Every structure is written in structure tokens, then in C-alpha cells.
Amino acid sequence: MADWSAKNPFMTTISQNFILNGENSRKETRHIVFDLKDSGLEYKAGDALGVVPTCPPELVEQILSSTSFSGDEVVETNLGKCSLREALSERFEIHRVSKKWIGSLAGRAPDTSGPIEAKIVKRTRYSTESGSLIVEWSGEGSGGSLPEGYSEIGTFGENPSVSLDKLISDNDSLEEYIWSRDYVDALRDFGSIGFTPQQLIEGMSRLKPRLYSIASSPEFEKGTVHLTVAIVRYNHHDRDRTGLCTGFMADRCETDSTEVGVYMSPTRSFVLPEDGSKDAIMVGPGTGIAPFRAFLQQREIDNSKGRNWLFFGDWTEEGEYLYKEEMEDWKERGIISKHDLAWSRQGSEKVYVQHLMKRQGEEIWNWIENGAYFYVCGDKQYMAKDVHRTLIEICSDYGSMSIEEAKDFVENGLMKSEKRYLRDVY
Ligand SMILES: Cc1cc2nc3c(=O)[nH]c(=O)nc-3n(C[C@H](O)[C@H](O)[C@H](O)COP(=O)(O)OP(=O)(O)OC[C@H]3O[C@@H](n4cnc5c(N)ncnc54)[C@H](O)[C@@H]3O)c2cc1C
Ligand SMILES: NC(=O)c1ccc[n+]([C@@H]2O[C@H](COP(=O)([O-])OP(=O)(O)OC[C@H]3O[C@@H](n4cnc5c(N)ncnc54)[C@H](OP(=O)(O)O)[C@@H]3O)[C@@H](O)[C@H]2O)c1
The missing domain is CATH 2.40.30.10 (Translation factors)
Structure with a gap:
């Protein structure tokens, strides 16, 4: 490999x-x-x-223009030195302002309780022989002139609803602030604190794949x-x-x-049964369908004898039935043996995959008792939890177990010991 x-x-x-x-x-x-x-x-x-x-180029340019940096300034990053433009394009997540970056302003802000009055009167930029950019400032008001290499883009606290003090001392306000803002917004609000190119990137989140x-x-x-x-x-x-x-x-x-x-x-756990004769129940609403398209292709190519039961769902059949033709074809050819579709925004009633599971609880239990693998993929926060709860209820209802016993059967038996309840949730 x-x-x-x-x-x-x-x-x-x-x-x-x-x-x-x-x-x-x-x-x-x-x-x-x-x-x-x-x-x-x-x-x-x-x-x-x-x-x-990589980050949106227009966002990189807006950040550069609002700080008056050229982008050629050299900065130090976790991956070594590079130009500021490269750092903003490829090394940091500039589309969401980070808590750490806001926090780092605290020590540098002249007065964090409200607007300061420094105003730019004149700004001259020129390059030195060594090629570095010098910015000369003269100012007036309580902020005074800014040091060489610093930039200013307006008045601190330009957005009157934002006080740095409040953001730093109140986590809820900070969460709310960062939820909807990128560095263009943050520089509009706090840019006048002044940054060197290095200070600009300090505290930004590293770009993650x-x-x-x-x-x-x-x-x-x-x-x-x-x-x-x-x-x-x-x-x-x-x-x-x-x-x-x-x-x-x-x-x-x-x-x-x-x-x-x-x-x-690569995954070690979210794999098809080694024994192709085992049945598979796959629950994958929305983009959760992705690995099941892969599984079904593989089961078709392997000519696996195990049955495949697919639970898929999304908003409406017309708008969000992903891979409809492929799925219908697999159903016609018997590669999908059972197919349940849950449309959550089609009728007056919200139908989710776990509602359809519940309706077919007895059959799901029969498949599981018969050695079927149970797979779930998609939303971790709500769907996977509800499907998990429903699976426990089904095992309790049809496997003659109390809820506690069913929970143990699902979480310790199916999931941990037998490794036939597998999840790919995010
Ligand atoms: C193992 C694994 C498998 C995955 N498989 C898939 C897959 O098959 N298909 C798929 O599409 N994704 C999948 N994901 C999710 C994927 O990795 C990304 O997280 C997703 O695509 C979002 O990435 P992004 O960079 O576009 O968004 P990001 O820039 O990371 O932003 C996403 C974040 O934006 C925020 N957000 C959302 N709406 C708003 C809003 N209105 N205002 C402000 N903020 C908002 C939320 O905090 C959200 O978490 C998977 C994740 C994992 C871990
Ligand atoms: N910003 C956007 O434009 C946008 C749009 C869609 C999705 N997303 C995000 O992108 C990610 C992936 O989305 P996706 O397209 O794969 O679809 P998804 O959001 O996971 O939705 C797929 C289906 O699951 C339903 N669902 C919602 N809650 C559920 C629950 N508790 N149990 C079972 N089913 C439930 C949805 O119904 P309902 O939605 O009707 O409740 C929908 O029918 C999600 O994290 C989602 O938040 C963003």
C-alpha cells in the first residue's frame, strides 16, 4: 500500500x-x-x-486587504516557515474564527471594555532593501500610533454589540460569536488591536483534512x-x-x-462479514448511504449469498432519494432483499428509519437471532442514538429480555464480543 x-x-x-x-x-x-x-x-x-x-482564495484576499499585508510576509507555522498567503490558504482554517484566537487578543488589546478612539491619519507603505514591508503610522486619539509592521483597519469594537471583555469572560457569548463568524468578521470587529503577520495567525486552528x-x-x-x-x-x-x-x-x-x-x-471494524452467507441489515439515512453503496457493490461482485436489508431515509422521495436507480435495480435483482424508505418531510408525519425498524421489529429480531450483522452509518448526534435505543427495544420486545438485559445483549454481546453491530457515525 x-x-x-x-x-x-x-x-x-x-x-x-x-x-x-x-x-x-x-x-x-x-x-x-x-x-x-x-x-x-x-x-x-x-x-x-x-x-x-484549501481555504477560499477570496477569504484569504479579504483578510490580507483588511490587514494591509501583502501576503509575502514570512510566518512560522507548525509545518515550518512559509508566506502569510500560503499559511492562510493551506495551513489554517480561516473560515471559522477560533476561540483561542479571540482569547489571544486579550493580552494585546489596549482597552477591552469598549471602542478605542485611535484613528489612522496617514499610512505609508514601502519596501526596505531586504524586501521586508514597513508600514509607517501616524495617528491621533488614545490608541496613538501603532508600531512598525502593525496594521490597523478601523476602530476597535466597530461592531458595537461586541465587547472583547464579554467574549473572553462569558463562554456562551464566545460560542455564539464564533458560530457565525470568520476572520473577515473578526478583523472588522477587532482588527484595530494591531497585528504582526505572526500574531495574525497565532491561535488560528490548524487546517485539518x-x-x-x-x-x-x-x-x-x-x-x-x-x-x-x-x-x-x-x-x-x-x-x-x-x-x-x-x-x-x-x-x-x-x-x-x-x-x-x-x-x-482504513477501517478495522466497519467491514463486511467475512462469511458472505451472513445476512446484513444496513441503516444509513442521508449521506449514511455511502458505505452501503460500497457494501452492496462488493456483495454483488462477491456473489454473496447473505441477504441485504437496507433502511434509507431523507427528506422526500422526489428530492433526496439518493442513488434511486441503482437501489431500485438492486432491489429488482434481489441483491437488496428488503428495502425500507423513511421520508421525513413528505407527509404530515415525520418518518425516520427507526420508526420503520420498530414496525418490523420481529423480523429484525429474527435476522439478528439468525446471525445477521447490523450496520449504522450517518449522523452521530441524533440518528445513531435513536437507532441504538430502538435496537435495544426490539431485542427486549422480541427476545424476551428486560430493557437492561437487552442493553447488555446489544452493547456487550452484539457490539463488543460478537462484533456484528458496527457503526460508522459522524
Ligand atoms: C468517519 C467519517 C466519515 C464521514 N463521512 C461522510 C460522508 O460520507 N459524507 C459527508 O457528507 N460527510 C461525511 N463526514 C463528515 C465530513 O468529514 C465533514 O465533517 C463534513 O463534510 C463537513 O466538512 P466541511 O469542511 O465542509 O465543514 P466545516 O468547515 O468543518 O464545517 C462544518 C461545521 O460547520 C458548522 N455549521 C453547520 N451549519 C452551520 C451554520 N448554519 N452556521 C454556522 N456553522 C455551521 C457546524 O459546526 C459543522 O460541524 C464524515 C466524517 C467522519 C468522521
Ligand atoms: N447546511 C446544510 O445545508 C445542511 C443540509 C443538510 C444536512 N446538513 C448536515 O450535513 C450532515 C449530513 O446530512 P445528510 O444529508 O447526511 O442528512 P441528515 O441531516 O443526517 O438527514 C437525513 C435524514 O435523517 C433524518 N433525521 C433527522 N434526525 C433524525 C433522527 N433523530 N433519527 C433518524 N433520522 C433522523 C432527517 O430528517 P429531518 O431533517 O427531516 O429531521 C433526514 O430525513 C448532517 O450533519 C447535517 O446536519 C447540512
Whole structure:
């Protein structure tokens, strides 16, 4: 297996990138295919792909322009020295302001209780012989002139609703502040504190790769890796924003052209049964379908005799039935033996996958008693917990166990000892 990693990703391109949703859907869930080229990268159904995004160039430029830095200044980062532009583009997460960065302002702010009155009267920029940029300031008001190399972009506390004191002393206010803001917003509010290029990046979160459950079997989709990606988009303070990696893949990766760093994140546990005759129950609403597309492709190619029961769900059949044609085809050909679809925003009643599980509790219990594997993929915070609870209730109802016994059966028996209750949740 090639030695590509988060720190040393393989640079490749996206060969397909299209929206899986129906025309009127309010979601944007994409099918994204990466080319493995000559990487030597290998994977199995159940693995995840690491994707290394870069930051939006317009955000980098706005930060540079609001600090009056050129971007050529050299800064020290955890990965060594680089230009400020490179640091903001590739080494830090500039799309969400970090708590640590706000915290670090405290020691440097001249007066954190409210606006200061320093105003820029004149600013001259010129380069020295050594090539470094000098910024000369003359100012008036209580803030006085700023030291060489510092920048100022307005009046501290430009946003009157924001007081640094409050943010630093009250975690709820800080959480609320950072939730909707990036460094363009933060510099508008606090830029007049003054930064050297190094101070600007100090406290920013290091850029982290994102993991995606692979939606393909390597034997079925040779030389490629397929993903199912929910694009994160939102609008705060009158600006459209995206999640870092989903925005990168959706908006800034040109098919067959933009280089993207990827690496494999193999799973040890979220794997198909070694014995292909074992049945599999798969619960994967939303993007949780991804590894099950891979599993079904693999089970088809292996000609596995075990039955496959798929629980999928999303908002509406018309808008969010991901991979409808493939799924219907698998159903017709008997590769999906049982198929339950939960549409949460179709009728007057919210239908979730666990509601359909509950309706078929007895049959689920029969499959489990018969040695079936039980897989869950998708949202960790709500769905996976509810499905877990429902599974316990089913085992209690049909396996003649108290809830406590069923909990022990599921969590210690199925999950830990037998390793046939497997989850890929995020
Ligand atoms: C093992 C694993 C497998 C995964 N598989 C998949 C997969 O198959 N498909 C998939 O789509 N994802 C998957 N993910 C999630 C994926 O890794 C990313 O977390 C996800 O794509 C978001 O990344 P991002 O960089 O676009 O968003 P980020 O920049 O990381 O932002 C996401 C964060 O934005 C914040 N946010 C969301 N909405 C708002 C809002 N309105 N205002 C302010 N902030 C908001 C939330 O805090 C959210 O956590 C998986 C994760 C793991 C760990
Ligand atoms: N910013 C955006 O535009 C946006 C849009 C969609 C998703 N996301 C985020 O992206 C991630 C992945 O989203 P996704 O597209 O895979 O879909 P998802 O949000 O996980 O939703 C998939 C399905 O699960 C349902 N669901 C919600 N709560 C549930 C619960 N407790 N039990 C069972 N099912 C439940 C949803 O219904 P309901 O939604 O009707 O409750 C929907 O029908 C999630 O973390 C989500 O928050 C962001």
C-alpha cells in the first residue's frame, strides 16, 4: 500500500462531481469521484477517504486587504516557515474564527471594555532593501500610533454589540460569536488591536483534512473512489459561506483539473462479514448511504449469498432519494432483499428509519437471532442514538429480555464480543 497520509497526501483530480438531489430539493448532496491514477492507493468497502481542502482564495484576499499585508510576509507555522498567503490558504482554517484566537487578543488589546478612539491619519507603505514591508503610522486619539509592521483597519469594537471583555469572560457569548463568524468578521470587529503577520495567525486552528465514507467498492469502480457528500452552506451577516471541505469540493474543484490531496483512512471494524452467507441489515439515512453503496457493490461482485436489508431515509422521495436507480435495480435483482424508505418531510408525519425498524421489529429480531450483522452509518448526534435505543427495544420486545438485559445483549454481546453491530457515525 502506498505511503500517502494526511501529511503527505496523494495529489489527484476529481473526475465526476454532480448533484444527486432532485430539481426542487433544498439539499445539495453530491456524488464525487476521485481518480486514483498511479497512486498505488488501495481500499476496501467500509474505508474512508481523507480529503485535504484549501481555504477560499477570496477569504484569504479579504483578510490580507483588511490587514494591509501583502501576503509575502514570512510566518512560522507548525509545518515550518512559509508566506502569510500560503499559511492562510493551506495551513489554517480561516473560515471559522477560533476561540483561542479571540482569547489571544486579550493580552494585546489596549482597552477591552469598549471602542478605542485611535484613528489612522496617514499610512505609508514601502519596501526596505531586504524586501521586508514597513508600514509607517501616524495617528491621533488614545490608541496613538501603532508600531512598525502593525496594521490597523478601523476602530476597535466597530461592531458595537461586541465587547472583547464579554467574549473572553462569558463562554456562551464566545460560542455564539464564533458560530457565525470568520476572520473577515473578526478583523472588522477587532482588527484595530494591531497585528504582526505572526500574531495574525497565532491561535488560528490548524487546517485539518476531512474524512468521507467511501461509497464504492474498489473492484466494482476500478481506479476510482466515490463519495457521497452533503454540502454545508449557510448565510451569516449577509455573506454566503460554506463548510471548508464541502465548499472546496463543490465550488472550487474543477473536474479533471484542480489538484486535491487525498489519502486512505482504513477501517478495522466497519467491514463486511467475512462469511458472505451472513445476512446484513444496513441503516444509513442521508449521506449514511455511502458505505452501503460500497457494501452492496462488493456483495454483488462477491456473489454473496447473505441477504441485504437496507433502511434509507431523507427528506422526500422526489428530492433526496439518493442513488434511486441503482437501489431500485438492486432491489429488482434481489441483491437488496428488503428495502425500507423513511421520508421525513413528505407527509404530515415525520418518518425516520427507526420508526420503520420498530414496525418490523420481529423480523429484525429474527435476522439478528439468525446471525445477521447490523450496520449504522450517518449522523452521530441524533440518528445513531435513536437507532441504538430502538435496537435495544426490539431485542427486549422480541427476545424476551428486560430493557437492561437487552442493553447488555446489544452493547456487550452484539457490539463488543460478537462484533456484528458496527457503526460508522459522524
Ligand atoms: C468517519 C467519517 C466519515 C464521514 N463521512 C461522510 C460522508 O460520507 N459524507 C459527508 O457528507 N460527510 C461525511 N463526514 C463528515 C465530513 O468529514 C465533514 O465533517 C463534513 O463534510 C463537513 O466538512 P466541511 O469542511 O465542509 O465543514 P466545516 O468547515 O468543518 O464545517 C462544518 C461545521 O460547520 C458548522 N455549521 C453547520 N451549519 C452551520 C451554520 N448554519 N452556521 C454556522 N456553522 C455551521 C457546524 O459546526 C459543522 O460541524 C464524515 C466524517 C467522519 C468522521
Ligand atoms: N447546511 C446544510 O445545508 C445542511 C443540509 C443538510 C444536512 N446538513 C448536515 O450535513 C450532515 C449530513 O446530512 P445528510 O444529508 O447526511 O442528512 P441528515 O441531516 O443526517 O438527514 C437525513 C435524514 O435523517 C433524518 N433525521 C433527522 N434526525 C433524525 C433522527 N433523530 N433519527 C433518524 N433520522 C433522523 C432527517 O430528517 P429531518 O431533517 O427531516 O429531521 C433526514 O430525513 C448532517 O450533519 C447535517 O446536519 C447540512
